[in-house]
Amino acid sequence: MKYPATIRRAIGGDADSLTTLMRSSTAYVGRYAQILAAYEVTPAQIAKDEIFVAEYENGIVGFYSLVTSPVAELDLLFVSDAAQGKSVGKLLFQHMCARAQVIGATKIVIVSHPPSVGFYQRMGAQVAGTKPSSVSVPWTRPVLHMWL
Numbered sequence: 114m115k116y117p118a119t120i121r122r123a124i125g126g127d128a129d130s131l132t133t134l135m136r137s138s139t140a141y142v143g144r145y146a147q148i149l150a151a152y153e154v155t156p157a158q159i160a161k162d163e164i165f166v167a168e169y170e171n172g173i174v175g176f177y178s179l180v181t182s183p184v185a186e187l188d189l190l191f192v193s194d195a196a197q198g199k200s201v202g203k204l205l206f207q208h209m210c211a212r213a214q215v216i217g218a219t220k221i222v223i224v225s226h227p228p229s230v231g232f233y234q235r236m237g238a239q240v241a242g243t244k245p246s247s248v249s250v251p252w253t254r255p256v257l258h259m260w261l
Contacts, residue, residue, distance in 0.1 A: 118174055118201050120208050123164040125156030130173050131166070135191045140228060148250055154178070154189075162188065163212055167201050175201045177209045185218035187259075190229075206236045214261050221259040230255050 123131065131154040135141075141149050158164070163179035175192035179185060187209065192202045213221050223233055224244050234240070238257040246252050 118167040
């Protein structure tokens with residue numbers, strides 16, 4: 114059975130919920146935890162970026178953030194652990210692609226969390242290279258392109 118989520122634009126009051134959902138993701142445990150330790154979704158970010166949430170009757174179960182300047186780039190995409198495997202990620206990804214087309218993008222750049230590459234490839238994105246490690250992210254990250 115599919116998870117009956119609806120999608121809506123995020124509002125400033127969602128910031129704490131989105132930060133909590135992101136930080137509670139078991140995809141970011143162990144060595145990957147440090148990248149999210151100090152990161153938070155803010156009301157200012159919600160006002161500036163294309164941020165949409167997937168919501169179920171009990172609350173938010175996922176979200177994405179699409180940065181559109183200077184190029185369309187998927188900044189964040191998270192699905193709660195409880196909603197994993199219920200097509201919420203696919204629903205969010207498809208919505209993000211449609212939204213990017215509305216704003217005139219022909220490609221979305223995705224700098225991926227290494228364990229998430231397979232998901233993005235199943236959605237149609239193609240590996241285009243890697244982003245080298247840095248002080249804040251001490252591992253190489255795959256870069257994918259989603260052509261619209």
